[in-house]
Amino acid sequence: MIDTHPSLYIAPTLGDALSALGERGAEGAAFAGGTWIMRAPIRHQPLGRAYVALGKIEELQRVDVTPAHVEIGACATHATIAAALAPCSDLAVLAEAAGRSANPAVRSAATIGGNLMAADFAAADLVPALLCLEASVEIVARDGVERMTISDFLLKRQYLACDRLLSRIRIERADRRSAHTRLPLRKAGDYPVAIVSLSARIEAGRLMEPRIAVGSVEPVARRWTPLEAALEGAPIDIAAARHAAEAYAAYFQGREGIEAPGWYRISVLPALIGRALQSLSS
Amino acid sequence: MTLRLTINGRESLAPDDPMTPLVDLLRERFHLTGAKPVCREGFCGACLVMIDGEPTLSCLTPGGLAEGRDIRTIEGLSPAGRLNPVQNALEAHDAVQCGMCFPGMVMTLTHALRRNAAPSREELRHALTGNTCRCTGYERILDAALSAAGALQGGEP
Amino acid sequence: MSEISTVDPSAAVMDLKRRDARDKLTGRTRYTMDRAGAGMLHAAVLRSPLAAGRIRRLDTSRAAALTGVHAIVTADDAPGLVGIGIADHPLFARDVVRYIGEPLAAVAAERPEDAAAALAAIEIEIEPLPAVITMADALAEGAQLVHPGWQDYEVLFEGGRREGNVAWEATAIRGDVDAAFARPDAVIVENTFRVGRQNHLAFEPRAVVAHYEDGRFHIETSTQVPWTVRNATARVLGVPASEVRVTVPPVGGGFGLKFDMAIEPFAALLARASGRTVRLVNSREEEMLTCLCRENAEIRIRSAVTRAGEILGREAVVLMDCGAYGGEQIFLTTMTAHTLGGNYRVGASRLVSRAIYTHTAPNGAFRACNGVYNTFALERHTDEIAQAIGMDPLAFRYRNVLGDGDLGATGQRYEGEVLRPMLERMDTLRGIPTAATRMADGRLYGRATTVGTWFVFTGPSAATVNMNADGSATLVTSGVEIGSGSMMTGLPQIVAATLGIRPEDVVVRQADTDAAGFDVGVGGGRTTVSLGAASLAAAGEVRGKLLRVAADMLDADPEHLTIREGRIEVAGSNGPGLSIAEVASRAQTLLGPIAGTGGFTSKGTPAMSGCAAGHFIDALDIPVFAVHDCEVAVDPDTGHVEMLAYRVVQDVGRALNPRAILGQIQGGVVQGMGYALQEEVTIGSEGNILQTGFETYRVPLAPDVVPVEVSLYEGAPSLGPLGIKGAGEVPILNVGASVACAVANAIGRPVHELPLTPPHVAALMLGRRSAPVLPHIAGRWTDNLVKKA
């Protein structure tokens, strides 16, 4: 029996965190809000051997909003993000995603970095929101900084070397509007069975460059490109958009789960598109 | 090495096992059994304690991260056996049944009413999204909280 | 006893504040899971990973040698079998395992992590056997038997038919059903229904702290049934029941989950083996996997009605999954006759309910057991009948609900006109229903009114009241406070009204089998009725003694004395009087301390002879009726059902503490709403329950609920003390029914299964789902019965 408890090092700076992670190697892992890691026992996963807590690193908690862009530290909590972005109508999708996920106590603990790093968590609200905003992420290591698009990151996140850290999420702002529609089974308080995140420019009542991301329907959220193409330049017409969504629903393979079957996740997408469009135009 | 925790205003020492959930330290080490580990996954809210004035899930908070912060449990929420306005209202409205969820309910409602002196019933409903109750059906808890609204401004702890 | 009859019931009626609320609000209440003792050990249970298999090897030697491990116990330490009706249940799996989660061994160790390590070090080899997971599997030709030795079990209650995987069968047959169905004017309506399990999700898991002192076990446990725990623990351990003492701290939620022995014997054995205090608390996952859920059930019901709306005949088959062991379901087969066979006047009927063994976790009791789904089936069936004959469903109910002198399914004669006036009360409460079918926001609107029949589970209770010289009284019973408040308000109110003192002056002794007499337990709405009747009798005896002593002291006739507000006085204005404390202390000096005892048991209301077979209760001593009305909105895109309004008219006999009853109704309706709409237990193909915690098992949250509008219907006949009936259990009874009928009305399609989760409702609207096909229920009713050998 191994009788040493896992260790927890509270890193005062990003540099310290990186060194600590480097020293601990494969045994180490970053610890942000804890809402995923602390549930390891109920997933029947052992806790790691050594954690490096990021919660005291000021720069990772910050949300910087400028007229041109937004930068969100990886340890900003859902609650912080929702509050910081509340005034930004172009980023409504992210504010909604952060402000409605799970429940208030979880939102004030769970971080955006944790949400992005939990590769097994299909129902993450922030992921489709960031996809439709074409966010980019910054990965830091002791020897430098790497930037990549959020879609690239989703492909690579499981293989991130143990001494590298997701540090920041950056979103370029534009004259766009956005909306986040999620479908929990109760009114609130549970993970959504399907999510539609939408961002578009609206010109003379038409949708320009719509970006649509779908979450929770498949194991990993992704963009609904055929529907984006179909709606490009189309007038805002909810019924027509729902029809188009129905036509392209086969683009997804719904994931089976005990809370909802795969077909259901897909069957609600047209309605969610309709709702997203509704709140976009209101 | 030991963990130094400030619980209900008192400095308390626990063995250095920093990843142990705070709820277990509170209960097993300090015999503060008010916070209940009912689900251990952030959904029931029965384990909520205040940390630096914010309702915090003690089931998902490692003890090590609570060091140096002000931890307040239901036992220490109001001074010596007194009830705060939320607790008073819950008692007066006969809201309590088995009682297991109430330590967490009190935390959430106290915090919500401190932030907003005049919440609507709908706002309170949503504030309680992370506080499950299996017995009461919630409405009396909402009645009580609404009747206590306004009484928590003016700086009570 | 004239002392009792002179008690003024209105003196007991009040909205009394709960004495336990303050500690619960400040976190001071110590539930069983919060208790700890010096040198206490932590226990854990090794559970079967397979649904069916033969135990080839179970070796604890390596685990026993680990540091920190103090004791390990296995089947060898617990020889007895327990059960209800049939003794089929060992404490630990012996030779074979029958469900995932079945206990194999238990350990006690210094720290929880030591106990976990010990479990991991126990070596087991189980050879898998074919498993029957569903009732269809269990009833299939040549199915694997869950209990190949079923014939060898001790029968504890005679009368049920059994065979192979049919653990118990109860029938209720009255009148000539074949003739009714053969009538030329009969319209035949037939439906099938299916419901899943419901987990109680009591916040306090099952928990126990056990001690072994002076050759006796002392078990502190979170239970509703201290005497059952005492007797059943003794039976499985093979020790005399007098060697077991059970005490019960405040219980953090029961709802029927804790109506049976649970994990107590593990801790008891470990305490004896280790000589230390042992605590065992189930994890939430264990609670989910081994919860004694409300059982899943499958129902076929068929009725013959005339076009004018007369119900000529009815037959039904109800299959109840008892899981691997019979348990409560054996008893609950009884209830079908009174629930599915309740509500309506029926010409002739035959009903069979069968408890079926499967290789799944055993089921148990849950608030309005059996009634909840039988009422769902009956009320949806009733709506389909009304539709088939073109009658308004409410008019059909007015025409057919049970009234004064009508016969129930076992031939019981119902007294009093209750349901019809309750329907009228509901009409007033609801007003004229709207004819809308679609709401402004595009959602589909539906509404329904349903009726329900339930009962008070009477049975034996004992109480002692000690009158103290300071004017207070101590009430000693084996009743447990599970959260409903009955023990904290109802009983003190009854005793106080009898003794003319304040409820606050009645001390309630915590349940202790060493201190109080036998009691069936807290559940079935029986607390204020059975324990109340026993308490009333005990207090009545004390009252009589007090009055006689006072009469001597005042030189008056006892008949001319009044007892109220802490004083005994000669009737009439300005009569001389004494405080009760004065009388009590005088009595103490003169005759010794005053005490009274009381007992109660069921009356045994008669049924028609020959109707019921295999029933534990042939007729209902105290029927309880309910009328519910529900309005819903259904999202046509997603299948989400929102409850818009909910109304209850409940038969309470007499409302002793109206505010407490209203609290029970709100809570019970919301639990029923969870059952109707959200709470789903899925059993995987391996036989494991897939919902393992709060994330996946979704109970209603604050945003989901509505305030229930309630009208308490008083005055229906009741054998209960002061005319009361149990009020805490029945509120959940017709919620599944009302929601299902309202949803069916909203979507314009029939509903045959619960829960109505959004995917389920969407599937109904899309035509992806239709009524369940139940080939394992034979088309001919008689073919469903166990053949007499």
Ligand code: FES
């Ligand atoms: S125990 Fe922490 S939220 Fe349930």
Ligand code: FES
């Ligand atoms: S009162 Fe029992 S869980 Fe809320």
